[in-house]
Amino acid sequence: MFPDIDVESLDRFLSDAASRGEFSGTIRLSSGSRVLHEGAYGTASRRWNVPVLPGTRFDVASITxxxxxxxxxxxxxxxxxxxxxxxxxxxxxxxxxxxxxxxxxxxxxxxxxxxxxxxxxxxxxxxxxxxxxxxxxxxxxxxxxxxxxxxxxxxxxxxxxxxxxxxxxxxxxxxxxxxxxxxxxxxxxxVFAAAGMEDSGFFSMRDAVPNVAEGWDPVRDETGTVVSWRQNIFSYPPIGSPDGGAHATAADLVRFLDAVRDGKLLSAESTAAFLSPQVKHSDLDAGELHYGYGLEFRLGSSGGVRSFYKDGINAGASAFLGYYPEADVTLALVSNSEDGAWGPLRQITALLQSG
Missing domain, CATH: 3.40.710.10 (DD-peptidase/beta-lactamase superfamily)
Known part of the structure; x- marks a missing residue:
């Protein structure tokens, strides 16, 4: 069952990370139709100091x-x-x-x-x-x-x-x-319209589109101190493609995975194929990592699926979408920096595994 997460502590952790410049992004943590936590943190544009809002769209990189x-x-x-x-x-x-x-x-x-x-x-x-x-x-x-x-x-x-x-x-x-x-x-x-992902799309860096976060990564000196921030406009193509670069809110990512799991996008046979591991990729400390048709599956030592997910990372972008069957919890986490999602993800994963 779902562990009793201290939502106030989680919100405080994310707010503190945002205040240190370590996280800008949004999160949605849900179980079925119940939203356990939803929050927006940090800055969507460092050039203009625009805050992140729950409806801010982020480059989700390889989740595409x-x-x-x-x-x-x-x-x-x-x-x-x-x-x-x-x-x-x-x-x-x-x-x-x-x-x-x-x-x-x-x-x-x-x-x-x-x-x-x-x-x-x-x-x-x-x-x-x-x-x-x-x-x-x-x-x-x-x-x-x-x-x-x-x-x-x-x-x-x-x-x-x-x-x-x-x-x-x-x-x-x-x-x-x-x-x-x-x-x-x-x-x-x-996909987007069929899943009810009304805020998602493919937005070019060259276009003035509202509520789209800019990607920024810190530039550090030899001591590791952040001395400036660099935008990612020369780091990859200006609009998304089949392997990456779509934009979505955290809420829309949850809607997508819920729609797939509920059989709204695919036949029963294709739904089962999409939600099943297809090939072993590597061994883990306790279990195995398997790949499916896009999703990645962490199997426990007994062979059961502990989680399935997809993450994405690029210059100025990091994101995670995953489901934890034992807890019946879906997590979507998006950020507009390359390292932004991973500290919060470790914190949230520890909370999910504590129950």
Missing amino acids: KLFTSVAVLQQVDAGTLSLDSPIGRFVALEGTRIDPEITIGQLLAHTSGIGDDADEEAGESYEDLWTDRPTYSVTQTADFLPQFVHKEPNFAPGAGCRYCNCGYILAGLALEAVTGTSYRDYVREH
Whole structure:
């Protein structure tokens, strides 16, 4: 059952972190229809000193992959795609290092083996991709292809498991091919609107959109003291894509996961597939980490699912969306700095596990 969380202490912890400049963002902690805690903290724009409000929209980075996965599974339900469909049927890959027989399911479960544009598991920096290429040149899904299609594969399709952003770029291109619409337009209509995510969208850094947080990260001197703040406008493309960059409120993220769990977005079969681990990624201190079709699953030593979640991190953005089955609690946490979400997440996780 859900532990008796001291909400006042949690609010005080988050407020203190915000006062130190360590956290700007929003949180929603819920159990079923009951909101256990919701709060807004810190600054949405450091340039203009605009405070964060509950309705502030944040870049949720790789949590966007969940929207992509649901969109693809909707087309599986519609019969236009299959998890066994080869990607070469939908994307022209001649002259590249991408095996056209890689399946949609392998792309979603990180078992395709393709080389990533920035290999996170190898410690490569996504921000470094834009040293020689202007971020504003990449606004459509196909614009990402030159960044990874000629890279050496890490393993044969299905022979391993390695986190890969660009698998979701290819899955997004397959979605566009079978629907005849852009990735962003499809997700707006069939995921956001269908889930009641009225405040979510894809907002360009170049547009004046209300209630959208700016991304900022601290610049520190040799002693670790923050001497200034740097905005993330040159750190990645100006608008979201199938692997990251959608904007949402914490409340909308909870609505999304609730809608999936309630069977409102997918068939019963696809809902079960989305909410189930598909492949083991690695061992943990007490259990295992498995990947699903976007979600990640922490299994206990007895094999039961202790939590499933997706996190996201980028320059000027960090976010977490997860569900804890034993407590029946959903947590959404969003922040407009790269390190902002993780201290609060550790604190909240400790509270969730204390009961």
